[in-house]
Amino acid sequence: MGVLEILFMLFKVFVVGGAICTLAQLLINYTKITAGRILVYFLLSGVLLQAVGLYQYVVDFAGAGATVPISGFGYLLAKGAIEGAKEGLFKAITGGITAAGMGIASAIVFGYIFALIFKSRSKKN
Secondary structure (H helix, E strand, O other): OOHHHHHHHHHHHHHHHHHHHHHHHHHHHHOOOOHHHHHHHHHHHHHHHHHOOOHHHHHHHHOHHHHOOHHHHHHHHHHHHHHHHOOOHHHHHHHHHHHHHHHHHHHHHHHHHHHHHOOOOOOOO
């Protein structure tokens, strides 16, 4: 893989991931929607876009730019559930958690490690 290919790939990741995060920030700044609701809306948008088969195209184009934001987590849950549904009802229910299990476990482990290293404090207004 050449240098230009790597730079173009990084550009695509930055543009798509940045667009998703910019949209979320604009919603926070210019609407009265709470950050928690925006998080849920983005998660559900990833699920719905994957359910109709559109989010996979974004992932194929942008890679981590589409999978790292919270909409990518919704995509992963939906993808696991869809693949699990091919094996039966129980796998359809557990498929999303199975697909996202490594990411969830990593978040818990690293969160615990950083909680041990750093001292938590309240946000100052």
